[in-house]
Each structure stands twice: as structure tokens, then as C-alpha cells.
Amino acid sequence: MNTLQKYSSSALLLGLGLAGCQPEMHSPKYDRGTADFSKYVAVGNSLTAGFSDGGLYLEGQVYSYPNILSQQFAKVGGGPFTQPLFSDAQSNGSGYLRLAGFTTATPPDEPSPITANVTTGLAVRGFYTPPRQTTPIPLQMPPRPLYTKITDFNINNLGVPGIRLSDIETVGYGSQAGNPYFERITPDAQATQTYLARVTASNPTFFSNWLGNNDVLGYATAGGYSSFITSPTDFADKNSKVIDALTAGGAKGIVATIPDVTNVPYFTTVGPRFRAQLTRLGSTGFVALTGAGSTRKLIARDDIRNDTGGRQLLTLTSSPYLGLLGTVGGRYWRELAISQLRNPTTGAVNQLDYQTLLGALIRTAAVDTTKAFGTPENPLPSALILDDEEQQQVLTATAAFNTAIRSKAASKGLAVFDSNAFFSGVAQSGFITNGVNNTASFITGNLFSLDGVHPTPRGYAVIANEMIKAINAQYGSTIPFVNPNAYRGVRIP
Amino acid sequence: MNLKQLLLAGGALLGTTVAQAGGFQVTLAGQKNNGMGGVGTGLALDQASMFYNPGALAMVRERGVQIGVNATMARQAFRPQYAQYGFDRQLDNTVTTPFNVYAGFGPTEGKWRAGIAVYTPFGSKLDYADGWEGRSALTEIDLKSVFVQPTVSYAITDKLSVGAGLVVFAYGAVNLQRDIPVQNAGNGEFGHIELDGKADQKIGYNVGVYYKPLDKVSVGLSYRSQIDAHVKGGDVTFSNLPNSAVVASRFTASKFDVTLPLPATFNVGIGVMPSEKLTIGFDVNYAQWSKYKQLEFTFDQPVNGSTTSSSVRDYKNSFTFRLGGQYKVTDAFTVRLGGSLDQSPVKDGYVTPETPDANRLGATAGLSYKFGEHFGVDLSTQFISLKKRTQTQEELVANGTTDRVAGTYKTNIVIPGIGLNYTF
Numbered sequence: 001m002n003t004l005q006k007y008s009s010s011a012l013l014l015g016l017g018l019a020g021c022q023p024e025m026h027s028p029k030y031d032r033g034t035a036d037f038s039k040y041v042a043v044g045n046s047l048t049a050g051f052s053d054g055g056l057y058l059e060g061q062v063y064s065y066p067n068i069l070s071q072q073f074a075k076v077g078g079g080p081f082t083q084p085l086f087s088d089a090q091s092n093g094s095g096y097l098r099l100a101g102f103t104t105a106t107p108p109d110e111p112s113p114i115t116a117n118v119t120t121g122l123a124v125r126g127f128y129t130p131p132r133q134t135t136p137i138p139l140q141m142p143p144r145p146l147y148t149k150i151t152d153f154n155i156n157n158l159g160v161p162g163i164r165l166s167d168i169e170t171v172g173y174g175s176q177a178g179n180p181y182f183e184r185i186t187p188d189a190q191a192t193q194t195y196l197a198r199v200t201a202s203n204p205t206f207f208s209n210w211l212g213n214n215d216v217l218g219y220a221t222a223g224g225y226s227s228f229i230t231s232p233t234d235f236a237d238k239n240s241k242v243i244d245a246l247t248a249g250g251a252k253g254i255v256a257t258i259p260d261v262t263n264v265p266y267f268t269t270v271g272p273r274f275r276a277q278l279t280r281l282g283s284t285g286f287v288a289l290t291g292a293g294s295t296r297k298l299i300a301r302d303d304i305r306n307d308t309g310g311r312q313l314l315t316l317t318s319s320p321y322l323g324l325l326g327t328v329g330g331r332y333w334r335e336l337a338i339s340q341l342r343n344p345t346t347g348a349v350n351q352l353d354y355q356t357l358l359g360a361l362i363r364t365a366a367v368d369t370t371k372a373f374g375t376p377e378n379p380l381p382s383a384l385i386l387d388d389e390e391q392q393q394v395l396t397a398t399a400a401f402n403t404a405i406r407s408k409a410a411s412k413g414l415a416v417f418d419s420n421a422f423f424s425g426v427a428q429s430g431f432i433t434n435g436v437n438n439t440a441s442f443i444t445g446n447l448f449s450l451d452g453v454h455p456t457p458r459g460y461a462v463i464a465n466e467m468i469k470a471i472n473a474q475y476g477s478t479i480p481f482v483n484p485n486a487y488r489g490v491r492i493p
Numbered sequence: 494m495n496l497k498q499l500l501l502a503g504g505a506l507l508g509t510t511v512a513q514a515g516g517f518q519v520t521l522a523g524q525k526n527n528g529m530g531g532v533g534t535g536l537a538l539d540q541a542s543m544f545y546n547p548g549a550l551a552m553v554r555e556r557g558v559q560i561g562v563n564a565t566m567a568r569q570a571f572r573p574q575y576a577q578y579g580f581d582r583q584l585d586n587t588v589t590t591p592f593n594v595y596a597g598f599g600p601t602e603g604k605w606r607a608g609i610a611v612y613t614p615f616g617s618k619l620d621y622a623d624g625w626e627g628r629s630a631l632t633e634i635d636l637k638s639v640f641v642q643p644t645v646s647y648a649i650t651d652k653l654s655v656g657a658g659l660v661v662f663a664y665g666a667v668n669l670q671r672d673i674p675v676q677n678a679g680n681g682e683f684g685h686i687e688l689d690g691k692a693d694q695k696i697g698y699n700v701g702v703y704y705k706p707l708d709k710v711s712v713g714l715s716y717r718s719q720i721d722a723h724v725k726g727g728d729v730t731f732s733n734l735p736n737s738a739v740v741a742s743r744f745t746a747s748k749f750d751v752t753l754p755l756p757a758t759f760n761v762g763i764g765v766m767p768s769e770k771l772t773i774g775f776d777v778n779y780a781q782w783s784k785y786k787q788l789e790f791t792f793d794q795p796v797n798g799s800t801t802s803s804s805v806r807d808y809k810n811s812f813t814f815r816l817g818g819q820y821k822v823t824d825a826f827t828v829r830l831g832g833s834l835d836q837s838p839v840k841d842g843y844v845t846p847e848t849p850d851a852n853r854l855g856a857t858a859g860l861s862y863k864f865g866e867h868f869g870v871d872l873s874t875q876f877i878s879l880k881k882r883t884q885t886q887e888e889l890v891a892n893g894t895t896d897r898v899a900g901t902y903k904t905n906i907v908i909p910g911i912g913l914n915y916t917f
Contacts, residue, residue, distance in 0.1 A: 022568045023903040025581060025881065099678065102739050111739050432886075432895040434575055435630040436674040446674070465575065483577035483626050491678040492735035 030075045033477030035252045037078035041156050041204035042066030043242065045214050046454060047463075048159025049181065050083075054451035055096030055118075056161050056181065058086045063457035063487055066157050066208060068464035072479050073206070083157040084150045084185045090123035094147065094161075097450040099443070101493055108280070110273060112319065113443055115450050123148040127344070128176040137360045139353050142343045146176060147184040155185060158199060164214040165238045166230040168196040196238075200245040207246045207253035208467065210419075212239065212405065213261075216397050220261045221453065223315055224291055224390035225383035232400035236408075239401075243408050254415040254471055257402040262391055263427035265442035266452030267313040272306035274314055274322050286325055286374035289382035290389065294366035296379050297387055311388040316442075316452045318384035321373075325380070330369030332381050333361050415474035417467045431462060433484040438462070446489030457487035515811050516756070516782055516838045517617040517636060517848055521591045522610075524561040524871035524912030528859015529817025530831025532774030534762025535713040537703060539914065540595035543610035543644040546715040546762065547656030548701030550646035551606045556599055557916035561871065562592040565908045567619075569849065573626035573900035574886055585620040593912075604649075610642040610658065615722075615755045621846065627898035628672040628683065631846040638692075638722065638755065639664040642699060652706060658699040665692025665722045667751070669847070673744070673797065677735040684734040686796065688749055690727020695720045701760075711764040719757040719784060725750050729792060746792035746800070754784040773818040782808035782838030804845070804896050808838040817857065829859035829873070842888035849902040851882035871912035879904040 042048050042064075049056055050064025061067070061083055070081030086093040096118050102111040127143035160182045163173075172178050174186030174193055186193060215235060218227035246253060261267070278285070278301040285300040304312045314322070321332050337358040341349045362369065371377035386394070402420055409416045423440070425431070426447065430439040438459075439445035442452055447459035455463065461484040468479045514520045514531075523541025526533040533545030537552035540559050571582040597608035615638045621631065641663045646656030666689075673684030701715030729746045762776040785808040792800045817831025835853035844850060859873035879902070886899040 022583065023570045023878075023881075023905045025570055025572055025901065025903055028572070102737055104738070432890070434573065434626045434898045435896050437895075481575045483573065483575050485626070485629070485674065486577040486624075488676055488681060489674075491676045491681055492737050492740050493678040 028480065029478065030480055031476075031478045032076035033472070033475040035471065035475040035477055036205040037073040037076060039079055039156070039203070039205045040066070040070055040073055040081060041199075041202045041207045041246075042069075042159055043199050043202075043207060043246065044159045044210035045163045046159065046161035047213060048157065048208070048210055049161050050159070050460065051161045052449040052451075052454050052456060052460075053096040053098070054449075054454075055092075055094040056086075057093035057096050057118075058088070058091035059457070060096075061085050061093075063460050064157060064159065065460040065464040065467065066159065068461055068482060069208065069467060070156070072464070072468060072482065076477060076479055081156045082152065082154065084155050086123045086148070090121060090148055092118050092121035093123045094145070095119055095122050099450060099490060099493060108276070113450070125149070128180075130177065137356055139341075139357060140350060142341055143345070145180060145344060147180055149184055149188075153185065153187050158185070158195075158202065160185070160195065162214060163195060163211070164218070164230060165212045165242070166215055166234055168199070168211070168238050168242060169194050174198075196241055196245060199242060200248070202246075203249055204246065204251045204253070205249075207251055208255070209242060209246060209253060210256040211242060212258050212401050215401065216258065216394050217261050217453070220386055220390070220394045221266060221315065223381075223383040223386050224393070225289075225381065226292060229393060229397045232397065232404065235401050236404035239404050240408055243412060243414070247412050247414075252414065252475060254417055254467055254474070255405055255409045256417040256467070257405050257420045258398050259419045259423040260398060261394060261453070262313060262386065263423055263440055264453050265440060265445070265448045266316045267386060268305070268427075268440065269316055269442040269452060270319050270322070271304045271310075271312065271314040275301060275304040275306050275310070277322075278304075283325075286380055287376045288380035288385050288387065289365055290385075290387050291382060293364065296376055299380070299385065299387070303388075311391070313386040313391065315384050315386065318380075321380075321384060325374035326372050328370060328372055328378075330362065330367065330378070332384070333358060333365075333367065333369065336381075336383075337361060413474075415467075415470040417463075417470045419463070419466075422466055433458075433462065436485050438484075438489070443490050443492070450490065456489050458484050458489045461487040515780065515813060515835045515853065516785070516808065516850060517615050518780065519591050519613055519616050520778075520813075521561075521563045521565075521875075521908065521910065522593050522612045522614070523595075524559075524593075524873050524910055525819070525829065525859065525861065526817075527561075527563065527873035527875060527908070527910050528829035528831065528857050528871070529774060529819060530815040530833045530855065530857050531813075532762060532776040532815045532817045532831065534701070534715050534760040534776050535703075535711050535764040536762065536772065536774045537711070540597040540608060540610070541593065542646075543595055543597070543608050543642060543656075543658060544593070544612050544614075544699070546701035546703055546713040546760065547644045547646055547658045547699055548654050548715065549703035549713055550597060550608060550644060550656050551599075551604065551648040551654035552703055552705065553597065553606065555916035556597050556606070557914055558596045559912055559914035560592070560594045561910060561912035562590055563873075563908050563910035565589045565591060565906060567904055567906045569902065569904040571625070571627075571849070571900055571902050573898060575899065576626060582622050582625045585622060587618050587620050589616070589618045591616065604647055606646045606656075608644050610644060611639065612642070613637070613639055614717075617848065619847065619849075626900065627846045629674045630897045631669070631671050632685075633668070633670040634847045635666070635668040636753075636847075637664070637666045638662065644699070652704060654703045656701050656703075660697035660699050660717065660720065662692065662695040662697065662720045662722070662755075665724075666690070667692070667722070667724055667727070667753070673731075673734065675735060675740055677733060682733045684744070685732045686744075687730045687732075688727055688751075688790065689730070690724035690749065690751070692722040692724050695723070709766045711766075713760075713762045713764070715760045717758050717760075719781065720755045722753040722755055723750075724752075727751070729796070743795055743798040745794040746796045748793040750791045751789065753788070756781045756784050770821040771818060774816070776813075776815040778813040778815070779810060780813070780838065781810050783810045784808075785838070805843070805892070805894055806845075807840060807843060809840055811836040811838040819859075825863040827861040829857070829861075831857040833857070835877075842884045842892045843894055844882060844884055844902065845897045849879075849882075849904060851879040851902065851904070853880070854878050867915055867917060869914045869916070871914065873910045873912070875906070875908040875910075877906040877908070879906075
């Protein structure tokens with residue numbers, strides 16, 4: 001009996017002792033490799049700023065890929081990373097789109113998302129009224145919002161929504177007449193400082209540079225109707241200048257290539273549905289404008305790109321107008337003129353200017369709005385469709401830009417995140433993160449926000465991981481990844 | 494004690510383990526065997542022979558009733574390849590209680606023995622931490638099985654006996670939960686799905702041969718057939734999904750069917766008795782896990798737009814090697830030691846959260862004490878260490894197994910157990 005007690009209690013102790021034996025793995029060792037992350041500076045455009053859902057707002061800033069990167073860099077000796085954050089009271093920043101719901105559709109039509117503008121809690125400090133324009137037509141353009149200036153200009157995230165590489169040497173780009181996002185982070189005393197000068201003064205030990213998207217994107221999202229593509233020579237020259245400025249102090253860094261913008265939901269969502277609708281209606285196509293003038297182009301229904309093929313891409317913005325095909329009228333042109341002239345606070349539109357602008361728009365396009373929409377007399381506006389020829393220009397320019405980016409990076413021994421290859425892969429077969437399949441689909445794909453171009457927090461986290469991968473490979477570091485699923489996709493009501 | 498009573502007795506203790514052996518096997522069928530590395534095919538230790546080798550039952554000297562219960566305590570660390578935080582994930586601690594009940598009868602000097610066994614040969618219970626990286630693959634699983642096995646055994650000669658059991662898969666239940674990677678706008682929560690069902694009753698068999706050519710040597714062979722755990726019309730429950738019809742219309746299922754193979758095992762054992770006091774056993778088990786190709790659920794209505802959900806398993810057949818012995822210190826007191834080497838049926842790059850399997854190394858110890866002629870207590874403890882196992886996202890992509898999560902698993906399991914036996 002005594003023996004039993006002795007043995008049983010020791011067996012019990014053994015059991016309990018082992019039960020407390022939580023398996024331990026060696027603490028992860030993270031190493032910075034040959035890079036020095038003590039002062040990380042991020043250079044770029046809206047993607048770098050954390051722009052999402054058609055606006056720049058606090059949540060997007062917090063989930064910007066540079067901020068995510070800096071949190072991971074902190075594990076290998078990275079220093080503080082200051083962002084030009086909007087305050088909590090003005091957390092909605094420029095305003096943005098939210099998902100309000102979905103249309104009710106009778107199958108086979110699919111419901112469409114309904115978005116609404118967030119207009120409260122903005123960081124608008126005032127307005128800049130541009131001088132009355134006299135050419136090509138006399139017009140008073142409406143005031144443009146100016147955003148609350150940051151107070152500490154010593155920031156690490158220099159991402160400026162809207163900036164093109166071709167803008168980096170533009171004097172006055174940080175003034176009230178320039179880019180409001182750059183103006184916001186530019187000290188008043190240095191209103192003439194160019195973006196390149198600001199970058200030069202940042203003096204990083206490590207940098208990321210992702211400039212150049214807007215040098216094709218503006219043209220593409222405008223369906224080739226407005227904006228322009230930067231010349232490859234200018235692009236290569238300015239890309240070189242930025243990289244030289246960033247590496248002048250011996251900094252290491254990562255650069256990213258320009259993705260093929262034709263793979264984003266902004267261009268891939270509406271077309272396939274519309275093609276299916278046209279098929280049901282027995283329509284074989286329509287006429288659209290191409291470029292900025294009055295050139296017409298026949299768009300065959302089966303040439304609208306969907307899973308099975310086709311080339312023509314309809315923009316997300318075309319959605320409200322496609323239902324008007326075949327009916328008489330010029331709603332698109334009226335709304336375009338109003339959107340360009342509307343006073344952002346009062347909503348008022350100067351009627352004289354409106355008539356002037358509308359007339360000019362219609363004359364330039366040579367449109368007769370008394371004819372059916374989609375016919376040669378009243379074609380689909382160019383801005384609603386990125387046709388094959390326009391795409392070709394975008395693709396050619398993107399390829400040239402990426403060659404410039406890669407060769408400059410190679411000459412400086414920089415890490416490269418090939419976002420072009422990465423997002424092509426995403427568009428083709430999705431991207432799985434910890435068992436979750438993410439795709440390039442609008443709303444349901446998790447990666448793209450409600451504007452159809454800019455990533456969601458999930459998308460930015462995926463970008464950060466891919467950059468970490470490239471940095472680790474280039475500099476022999478072992479920076480840990482983040483769990484992208486911990487960052488939201490699109491929240492559905 | 495009839496079958497119904499046994500089942501009721503079992504019901505009170507109903508539980509399983511954190512996959513105590515390879516795959517989701519649980520080889521804790523006898524408390525004496527548990528202390529000896531799980532050997533038993535080549536031995537005629539006690540009534541638990543009904544599980545290990547029905548052929549050996551006729552050679553078990555005593556008749557008796559015995560009951561055993563174990564407490565399986567698993568501790569797991571998981572380090573995701575794509576983590577959010579700088580610490581390892583740990584399982585929420587669960588304790589499960591696999592059990593066994595045996596009753597053996599027969600004439601004192603006769604060649605026949607008969608009996609009934611109740612045991613829990615398959616099961617798994619895992620409860621992952623909230624918000625863990627693999628949440629869309631699994632958040633919780635609870636897999637249970639109870640087998641009831643009426644058994645007969647006949648000694649053809651003094652040296653050779655055979656036996657067979659009718660294996661009744663009397664009770665099986667599965668509860669599987671995971672998060673759906675759709676976030677609602679209300680609170681940002683992920684959707685959640687729970688699958689809960691009971692398995693149909695099925696019949697299988699367990700047969701064995703026991704041969705003792707020499708006084709000091711015995712050998713045994715046994716085979717337990719495959720039984721498919723088939724759940725028909727299990728309940729599907731969704732929670733936390735967005736209300737919008739675009740999402741809700743894709744998640745309308747209410748019932749599911751699934752089939753899970755509980756594989757056949759082929760067992761060979763050798764027993765050596767160098768002296769009256771010392772018994773040593775060596776077993777090899779071969780489990781036909783290759784039958785487990787995929788886990789496929791079919792639904793009455795869509796789950797994320799599809800009425801089926803299939804996940805690759807592609808398990809491989811696997812061996813387990815066991816070595817153990819007992820030493821009779823006194824007539825009443827026996828000590829046991831053993832070890833096992835358990836090959837994982839899960840291939841590299843195929844590890845799933847519901848079976849975070851790896852090759853296992855087990856160390857066991859046990860003792861028995863007899864209070865007088867008839868009554869005895871068996872104590873056992875097992876410590877099982879699963880080899881640290883890493884799979885990368887790159888491997889998952891290459892294997893087409895990206896429905897699970899990349900990272901490193903390390904699991905330890907401790908299983909103390911107690912058995913009571915009454916022999917006559």
C-alpha cells in the first residue's frame with residue numbers, strides 16, 4: 001500500500017510535470033542583414049501615402065505599406081517612423097467612399113455595389129480658388145480644398161497622392177496652386193521646394209521608392225480622354241535623379257515597378273457584366289469615342305474583355321451610363337461639366353460657365369445628343385472606355401518605365417519589388433494568404449478598395465510582405481512577415 | 494453488463510484525444526499496454542487483448558472486467574510563416590478522456606473465451622486560439638468515436654489460438670468549425686461556419702492469431718478493418734456573416750454529408766519472457782492511411798457559392814514501432830516501461846490544423862498493484878513528443894494545399910491514465 005502510494009504520487013507528479021511542458025521553439029532571430037533601417041523614408045504617390053477607397057484618410061494612412069514595413073523594420077533595429085497622419089477629429093481626411101449596400105437585381109443581372117461619399121470629419125482647412133482661366137475657353141474653375149497642414153514636418157512617409165514622377169522638379173508643386181497633399185506636408189516657408197528637393201533633404205539610411213504609377217495611371221483611368229503619359233526619356237531621367245538623391249548618403253533601399261493598370265477592378269468589373277447584358281439584348285456593339293478628340297471607334301460586343309477574351313475595358317465610372325445606350329440624351333456630358341465646375345461647399349454651378357464648358361465638351365467630341373447614345377452621332381464618351389489602342393500606349397509606357405526602374409536599381413544594387421509581375425499573377429490566379437484566397441475582383445477579392453485602383457489594408461499588407469521578401473533576398477536580412485488576414489479587405493454590410 | 498449499459502457508462506466519459514497517435518488514431522486501449530509503449534499484439538496480458546489481438550484472448554488466464562480512462566493533455570506551439578505578432582500561437586488547453594472497458598468470460602479450463610470491448614480508437618479535439626493565423630482553415634475540431642466489439646477467441650492447441658471480434662462503430666460525432674474570410678461591416682468580424690453531425694453506425698471486424706511456440710516466446714498477428722465514418726445530414730450553422738443578399742445568398746446550406754475513413758491497421762507483435770518476472774513486447778503497426786485521399790463535404794445548398802468543399806489529404810500508409818516491458822517486482826506489484834516511434838501518415842507540405850501531425854516519439858511508464866486475489870489498479874503515463882514540423886507557403890502552393898496555413902508546429906502530449914480491474 002505504501003509502495004503504491006509512493007509510486008502513484010510520483011507517477012502523478014510526472015504526469016503533471018510533463019503537462020506543464022509547453023513545447024518551446026527557439027526565439028526567432030531577426031536580422032537586419034547588410035541594411036540599416038534606423039531612418040527609413042518612403043517616397044511615392046498615393047500608394048505610399050495609404051490612399052484607399054478614393055481618398056486619403058486616417059485608417060488608410062495607418063495601414064499604408066510603409067507604416068507596416070516600419071513596424072517590421074523595428075524588429076531589426078528600425079527607428080521611429082512618422083507619418084503625416086490626419087488627426088482623430090479629422091480622421092476622414094479628404095473624404096472617401098464607403099460601401100452603402102447593393103442594388104437589388106433580378107437574375108441573371110448581378111447586384112451592383114452602391115457607394116456613398118463620407119463627407120464628415122474631413123481635414124479641409126480652406127479652399128484655394130484658381131485664377132480665372134482664359135484659354136482654351138474662359139472659365140472660372142471652382143475652389144479646391146486645402147487640407148490641414150501637419151505641424152511636425154520631419155516625416156518619414158513622403159507619399160503624395162496624385163504625384164507623377166514628371167512632377168518632382170516642378171517648382172510650386174507644394175504651393176496652394178499645386179498638389180494639396182504635397183502642400184499639406186510642405187512648410188509655408190518652403191512653398192517653392194520641389195518634391196525632389198524634399199526627398200534629397202530627407203537623408204535616409206533606408207528608403208522605398210514607388211513613384212511613376214501616375215505617369216500612366218491618370219491617362220488610363222481617364223480612358224485616354226485626358227491627362228497624358230510621361231515620355232520614357234523624362235521618366236528615366238527623373239527616376240535616376242530620385243534614386244541618386246536617395247542613395248547619395250549611402251542608403252540602401254527598395255524600389256517597385258509599375259503594375260499593369262489594366263488588371264485592376266476599375267477596368268475589369270463592369271465590362272464582363274455589360275457584355276453579358278448586351279448578349280441578352282441581342283446587341284452586337286456600340287460606337288465610342290477614343291482619345292481626347294472626336295475620333296470614333298466601333299466597339300464590338302464580343303471584343304469587351306471578360307474571362308473568355310476580348311480587349312476593350314470599361315471603367316468603373318461607366319456603370320451609371322451604360323444603361324442609357326440606345327436612348328437619346330447627353331447626361332454624361334452635363335454631369336461632366338457640373339462635376340468640373342461645382343463649388344465644393346455650396347454645390348453651386350455658375351450657369352454661364354456651365355454653358356460654355358458643356359458647349360466646348362460637346363463641340364470637341366462632335367456629339368449630337370439628340371441622337372441615340374452609342375451611335376456614331378452620340379458615341380459613348382472616351383473617358384468611360386480604355387480601348388485597345390489606348391491600352392497599347394499604357395502597356396508600352398509601363399514596360400519602358402519598368403526597364404528604367406530596374407536598370408537604375410541594378411546599377412545601385414537595390415532591392416526590387418516587381419509589382420508588375422506580382423499583380424499580373426494576382427489577376428491570373430489570385431493570391432492566398434494563410435488559407436484565404438484573395439483575388440483582383442472588386443469588393444469580394446479583398447485586395448482592392450472601393451475605388452477599384454488602390455489597395456485595401458489587406459492589399460497593402462500583402463505589398464509589405466512582398467517588399468520584405470525582396471529586401472530579405474537583397475540584403476540578407478530576416479525581417480518577419482505580417483499576417484495579411486489581420487488587415488481588413490472590404491467590409492460588407 | 495450488456496452493450497447498452499456499457500455504452501451508457503462510456504457516455505459519461507465520452508471523449509477522445511488530441512490525436513494521441515499518428516493521424517487521428519488513439520491507441521490507448523489498455524492501461525497495462527499504455528505503460529509499455531502500446532505493445533500488445535504478441536502478448537496475452539489481460540482483457541485488452543480483445544483490442545490488440547483477439548486471438549490472444551483465449552490465452553489470457555483470468556477472466557475479468559476492467560475499465561481504464563486516460564487524460565490527454567496536449568500542448569502545442571505554432572509559429573506561422575506569416576504572423577502578425579512576435580509570439581508563438583498556443584492551443585487553448587483541452588483535456589480529453591479516451592477510455593476503455595472490457596469484460597471477458599469463459600470456462601476456467603475451457604478453450605473458449607468470449608468478451609466485449611468498448612474503446613475509442615479514433616478522435617481528435619483541438620481548440621485554436623482566437624484570431625489565430627489558420628482561422629479560415631480551422632478554429633475548433635472535436636472528432637469522437639466509440640467502438641463496441643463483441644469478441645470470441647478459441648485455443649486450437651496449447652500454443653495456438655485465434656479470435657475475432659465484430660467491431661460496431663457505435664457512436665461517432667464530428668464538430669468542425671472555421672472562420673469564413675468575409676468581414677461584416679457591423680463589427681468587422683469574420684463569418685463563421687460550424688459543421689456538426691453524428692456518424693452512421695457501421696460494422697467492421699478485428700481478427701487475430703496468437704502463437705506461443707516456446708515457453709519464452711510468443712507471436713501475434715491482428716487486423717482491424719477499415720470503417721468509414723459517414724455523416725449524413727449533419728447541421729451547418731453560419732454566424733457573423735454580412736446581411737447583404739450578395740453574401741447571404743452564397744451561404745444558404747443547412748445540411749452536410751461527409752465521409753472520413755478510419756483506416757485498417759495490420760499488427761504484428763512478438764513477446765519474449767526471459768524470466769517469470771520479465772515480459773518484453775515488440776509491436777509493429779501498419780495503418781492504411783493512404784485511403785484518406787481528401788476530405789470532401791457536400792452541402793444541400795451553397796457554401797460560398799459551391800455545394801461541395803474538398804481539401805486534399807493524400808495520406809500515406811504508416812508504420813508504428815513499439816517496444817515495452819514489464820517487471821514483476823513482487824506478486825502484487827509490477828512496473829512497466831516502453832517507447833514508441835510513430836511515423837506520421839501526413840506528407841510534408843500537407844499538414845492541416847485539424848491533424849497537426851508529425852513523426853512521434855513516445856516514452857511510457859506504468860505500474861500495477863494488486864489488492865489481494867481479484868482486484869488491481871493499473872497506472873500509466875505516456876509522454877509523446879511530435880517532431881517539430883515546418884511547411885512553407887511555397888510548399889503549399891507547389892502541392893496545391895493552400896487551404897491550410899504555413900508555419901512550424903511543435904506539439905507535446907502527456908497522457909496519464911488509470912485502470913481498475915477485477916479478475917476471477
